[in-house]
Amino acid sequence: MNWTWFHQLGSPKSFYALTSQWLPWLVTVMVISMTAALVWALLYIPPDYQQGYTTRILVIHVAVAGTSLAFFPLMAVAGTITLVWRIKLADMVARNAATLGAWFSFVTLATGSLWGSVMWGTWWEWTDARLVSMLFQFFLLLAVIALRSAMDDNDKAAKACALLSIVGCINVVIIKYSVEWWNVLHQPNSPVGMSNSGANGPEFWLPTLLMVVAVYLFLTVSLILSTRNEILHRERKAQWVRELLAAS
Amino acid sequence: MKPHRQKRLGIILFITAGLAIAAGLTLFALRQNINMFFTPTQVVRGEVTSGVNFRIGGMVKEGSLMQAGDSLQVQFVTTDFVNEVPVSYTGILPDLFREGQGIVAEGQIDISGIFQASRVLAKHDENYMSPEVKAALDAAGASSENYSMALESES
Numbered sequence: 001m002n003w004t005w006f007h008q009l010g011s012p013k014s015f016y017a018l019t020s021q022w023l024p025w026l027v028t029v030m031v032i033s034m035t036a037a038l039v040w041a042l043l044y045i046p047p048d049y050q051q052g053y054t055t056r057i058l059v060i061h062v063a064v065a066g067t068s069l070a071f072f073p074l075m076a077v078a079g080t081i082t083l084v085w086r087i088k089l090a091d092m093v094a095r096n097a098a099t100l101g102a103w104f105s106f107v108t109l110a111t112g113s114l115w116g117s118v119m120w121g122t123w124w125e126w127t128d129a130r131l132v133s134m135l136f137q138f139f140l141l142l143a144v145i146a147l148r149s150a151m152d153d154n155d156k157a158a159k160a161c162a163l164l165s166i167v168g169c170i171n172v173v174i175i176k177y178s179v180e181w182w183n184v185l186h187q188p189n190s191p192v193g194m195s196n197s198g199a200n201g202p203e204f205w206l207p208t209l210l211m212v213v214a215v216y217l218f219l220t221v222s223l224i225l226s227t228r229n230e231i232l233h234r235e236r237k238a239q240w241v242r243e244l245l246a247a248s
Numbered sequence: 249m250k251p252h253r254q255k256r257l258g259i260i261l262f263i264t265a266g267l268a269i270a271a272g273l274t275l276f277a278l279r280q281n282i283n284m285f286f287t288p289t290q291v292v293r294g295e296v297t298s299g300v301n302f303r304i305g306g307m308v309k310e311g312s313l314m315q316a317g318d319s320l321q322v323q324f325v326t327t328d329f330v331n332e333v334p335v336s337y338t339g340i341l342p343d344l345f346r347e348g349q350g351i352v353a354e355g356q357i358d359i360s361g362i363f364q365a366s367r368v369l370a371k372h373d374e375n376y377m378s379p380e381v382k383a384a385l386d387a388a389g390a391s392s393e394n395y396s397m398a399l400e401s402e403s
Contacts, residue, residue, distance in 0.1 A: 003249075046378035050344065055376060084256045120369045121342030127284045127303065166264055170271045181275075183283040183305055185352055190374040198385050199375030 010087035012231040013240050019224045026224070030217035037063075037211040046203050054115055055204065061111040062190075063211035065134070067219060068108050069175060071101030071141065072168040079162025089227070091158040092234070094165060096226040098144040100219065105138035120185055129178040130186035133171060140168050285352050291363075292331040298357055304333060305352040305371065313347050326351060326363070333357075337365040344370035 008014055041059035048055050075097050081090035112131070117123045125131055144161050151157035179188045190200055192209075235241045249257075275282065285305035286296055296302050304326060312325035321338045324347075335353055345351065350371030355364045377385070 046380070048376045049379045049382035050349075051372060051376075058376070080257070080260055083260055084253050119342070119344050119372055121344075122367075122369055125284070125369070129282050129284070163263075166260065167267055169264075170268050174271075174275070181282075182279065183285050183287070185284060185369060185371055187372055187374045190376065197375065198381055199377050201377070201381060203378060204376045 006085075007087070010081075010085070010089045012089055012092075012235055013238075015089055016228055016231055019228060023221070023224060026217060026221050030214060030221050033210060033214040033217060037207060037214045040207040041211060045207055051119055054118055057111055057115045058204070059208050059211050061108065061115060062208050063215045064104055064111065065108040066212060067215045068101060068104035068134075068137070069172050070216075070219070071097055071104065072137070072165060072172045075101070075144070075161075075165035076169045079165040082158050082162045088234070089231075091162070092227050092230045093223060094158075094161060095148060096223055096230065098141050098148075098161070098165075100222055100226070102138060102141040102145065104219075105134065105141060108134060109138060116185075122185075125185055128184045128186055129182045130175065130184050133175045133178050137168070137171055137175060140164075140171060144168070287328045287331075288326055288333040289328055289331040291333050291357070296357070301354065301356055303352055303354045304335070304363055305350070306333070307350055308345070308347050310347045326353065333363050334361070335363045335365050335368075337368050339368070341368055342370040344372060 009018075037059070042056055045053075045055050045059065047053045075094045078090040078094035078097070081087050082094065109131075112134075113123045116125075144164050147164060148157045148161050151160065176189075178184060179186055193200070193205060232241055232244075285303035288304065288306045290296065291304060306326035306328045309325040309327045309332065312323075314323045316322070319338065320340065321336070322341065323334065323336050325332050325334050327333075335355075337353065337355075345368065350373065352369045352371055353363060353365040354367040354369075358364050
């Protein structure tokens with residue numbers, strides 16, 4: 001098998017050139033979908049027959065929470081590339097993903113708490129496996145960030161973080177299935193699309209799906225932008241970066 | 249793929265598989281401790297030692313809610329549609345609390361077999377419906393799983 005394309009994409013210079021072409025498109029689609037999803041969710045979504053207008057939190061909470069589960073798998077793939085192929089770009093992506101993932105987990109916990117305080121009658125329950133496993137993900141992401149900044153040697157830090165990211169994927173499975181494996185206060189995963197009973201119709205899942213798309217695009221754009229910054233910083237002595245900076 | 253890369257990939261897969269199995273076994277062994285609450289059936293079967301604080305989770309039985317006129321004291325029956333446990337609570341209930349709705353209560357069983365709750369939390373299910381859809385479904389006689397389960401318990 002020919003692996004040249006793989007190593008080419010992994011070169012910071014070609015990644016920078018490629019993303020320069022992608023970014024305008026990605027940002028445009030992101031802004032449009034995010035605006036549409038927010039307006040839909042905050043102004044036009046119908047109330048739930050029992051929970052009223054907390055459906056507005058639902059759209060944001062579900063989209064952010066679902067997306068937050070993507071960070072450990074993403075970091076694990078990047079980490080595996082770092083460990084096996086020693087491609088530096090993969091580590092730059094993993095590093096920025098950890099920070100972003102911590103924010104996503106935090107927003108998940110915050111919106112969930114707000115919702116819980118209104119509906120369940122409690123902000124937080126230490127005995128709920130879904131809540132605690134999500135908090136664990138937040139702390140694990142902080143641990144990845146701390147581990148990196150605690151080590152002076154860049155390569156060693158990258159390897160250690162890669163291993164921790166791979167291990168962290170186990171927790172993602174636990175978060176996902178916590179509501180099925182154990183008795184918890186948190187609701188089970190709502191089915192995607194309308195159920196036979198007529199619940200979860202398009203008036204709820206369509207804005208949620210749109211928000212999921214918008215949030216994933218936000219993740220992609222943020223990750224690309226922060227990785228480009230890091231490329232410029234790490235490669236600041238390279239010829240192509242100097243030329244780029246001189247030109248701008 | 250070059251041999252040394254294959255070897256590294258092999259080590260990573262081995263470590264991941266080992267940790268996943270370890271985590272799986274640990275969680276399986278701890279499953280009862282991770283559960284947030286006992287069901288009424290577990291309580292009736294005597295799986296909970298008396299005099300100990302614990303949480304019970306179930307549906308509020310339709311027609312079982314009794315409110316004291318002059319205080320915040322309430323009594324209701326929690327059910328898993330197999331067994332029932334009466335609950336007594338004094339305090340403010342969450343807005344979502346109603347008959348046919350899931351709850352989790354924290355407290356103790358007293359000698360007369362009544363669960364004396366110190367806290368009551370409302371649980372909601374994964375089915376969302378607008379009031380119009382709900383009304384249309386009720387009119388058509390079809391209904392959500394939750395609702396029909398509540399009806400079953402009444403009859």
